[in-house]
Amino acid sequence: MTEAINAIEMHSIVKRFPGVVANDHVDFACQVGEVHALLGENGAGKSTLMNVLAGMYRPEAGEILVSGKRVVLHSPQEAIAHGIGMVHQHFMLVPPHSVAENIVLGLNQPRFLLNLSHIEEQVAALSEQYGLSVNPRAKIWELSVGEQQRVEVLKMLYRGAKVLILDEPTAVLTPQEVEVLFHTLRDMTKRGHSIVFISHKLDEVVAIADRVTVLRRGKVTAANVPAKGTTKAQLAQLMVGREVLFQVDKKKAQPGDVVLAVEGLCADNDRSLPALRNVSLQVRAGEIVGVAGVAGNGQRELAEALTGLRRPTAGKMTLGKIALDRHTQWLKLGQQLAHIPEDRAVFGSVAELSVAENLILKRFYRPPISSGWSINASAVRQNADRLVVQYQIATPTIETPVRMLSGGNLQKVILARETSERPYLMVAVHPTRGLDIGATESVHKLLIEQRDADTGILLISEDLDELLSLSDRLIVLYEGQIAGEMPAEGADIHTIGLMMAGAKADA
């Protein structure tokens, strides 16, 4: 017996989804007062395992012990009754309601009358106790993402969570906000809470965790490794199953003519609030310009304005010699302007259509795919056959609907479609989000190849490592404005972090 007590134990958990075994006899334990990192690539089964622990999913087999006692969790309510609470990647908050209202949402108590001011006091006390500062009366939509995350944590604490599961909590935070979060987490463990920290970011895991359990393809590859004395390389190897190079191989960029010129661009977000304020930038042929920033600082609006999905309120955009404005026929521009959209499934592809049909999305209206009114079926097949081989898309047939493809292969379909015609400009938004390390590497290689083929690339990403290793120049967006610009080589991650948080670069 170890001297430390396990707050929770999971034995031989099996969870299947149609077509995959997400958790294959997984054992997991988290001690009282530790931060236990659950590390693994996307799709390794981390979130599934923790959703089982939080009562969202019921496992096909296996058992869960809380403080040594076997429990069966049918719902998140039952999990929280046993002191297990989860903060999901996508927050489960009601934007028009206040912090306090969100915190009591779904609770059985009080049954009829809501004494909101009493609850607000309790929430305020709780937030002071844990250093999670947030105004209980504020409406959720008024809060920053970091603050919303605090509300989620408070919600779980209010319900008496002793074991707190955080699913990739740092994805939406600035480096400085991450520091604050880590501080809070350490504070909580001192008070006897246990934290399960789901991540695929090695630096963070090394920085915060006491012990690490690594999952790969639904199985545990290393259990309860002490984080101290373990290197990033070792963890990466456990996670991926082979050695990983953290550097991207690339030559020095040879920037050519300006392919994209943006001047004084302004645009509103979906709530009709200004999201881009007077943004001016240039992208040259053969260079990658990285756009850094915390999510929600205008990156999406920038990408959408450039690709015709959002109408700017002011400003000028020029692609080569073509003005991008309300008269632009975006359909006809598809071959010069490539777009790797933020969300593959929502924008980049049509789930029910086949691989072949998705591969013509940007070229169906011109020869050789179509002539006049009709679409040439054999040209569609030839196009698909060629691209599937060239981009090594793993698909049963070209007639398979793309919803059956994995994220990595779906991304390859989009990349094949967008890059095979040598565009002037490519707007790539989170091109590797959700991809495993192998797929990420091949996407990175492709972007560099495109750059070397003289495409100008605007790379929008939340992954600073990715931006630093791929970009030639970096732009930092903060609240819709350019907070700073610098060459990527030798850029200081701390400075970038400050800019992302709104501090202006030193003059």
Add this chain to the structure above:
Amino acid sequence: MNQLASSYRIRIETRLDNPGWTRVVSSILGVILALVVGGFVLRAAGATDPIGTYQEIFKEGFGTPADWQAGVTALLTNTDCPKGLLCFGPLSDTLVKTSPILLTALACILAFRMKLWNIGADGQMFMGAWAATAVAIFIFPPGTDRVLMLGVMALAGILAGFIYGAIPGFLKARLNINEIIITLMLNYIAYKWLEYFVVVGPWSIGDFESTGRFPVSATWPRLTEAAKSIPALSGLTAHPGIFLGIIAAIVLAWIFKRSRWGYEIRVIGNNPKAARYAGISLARNTLLVMGVSGALAGLAGMNEVAALRELNGRFQRGLGFTGVIIAWLARLNPLAAILVAFLFGGLLVGTQLIQPQGIASMLQGVILFVVVGTELLFRYRIRFEKIERVAIAPEALHDG
């Protein structure tokens, strides 16, 4: 200690593959199940023998083998249909009913493929009938060439339907106004529009609530017109209007499968955001699809008045809604709609004499209900699953 127990449980899970047969099977299952449910309703409505009732409906709608045999014999021997037998009568009536509902079904299929819920095919059909009537009795003189007259009536029906479908299309494209509400309400406006003209208004002849008989040139030629040389055709009202529907179905199938426009419609229907991403115009296609959808329904209206040979206050409502059900049962496949429309034509003809009168609508409703329900079968599948049980320590059992 290490006892391993196992048991089974039923799980419903999402299908990863959608083999084509699931659609066919779930449609057929839907109809069978609907007939069973409908049987109970018939029972409750007083029918002592629901199966007998169904047989009667089938006989009225399609005839019996004896009828068909007699019909063939009559054709071959160039004689009249023997007394007491119906020969091709029921089939002919059913074909007449099939023509308009096939067209309204195609109207629905086109719009539904783009996820535009045009439930106004009824109104669009009324407007088509109105416009065709205007051509027939007010614009062209009675002596006009039949082909020319019918052609212009068809164009008028198409145009009126197009405009009446494009109105909600425009509102949807420009102002994002819900097309379901608008098309539904436009139905009632169309009913009243027609009522004004033929019941109380300028087109009514005396108190007959009717425009009166169209000139011959404005009516479909019927099989019975050839009865002088082929006596077996005597009394058959079948007309070439059915070919309009069949041709339209083939064209529509080609559009979906092979045309640029069809590709755009499928992309928008499956994922409008991806369509926007590709630069496909949603507004243009919304307007166009609603317009063409309305045009098909308008053609159904022309088809129907040319068959009725007059426009009167009893012009049948609801054929547009029947189109919705056919579209759904055909799984939005235009070619399948030909067969389904024929079956529904038989149902409409076969239930005409059944009391109480609502039986046809009741069965249609139940079929739609059940077919939508059976979609579960091709979205999900049922799996019997063995549950593994890990050995449980006895002390843990006490806690559990």
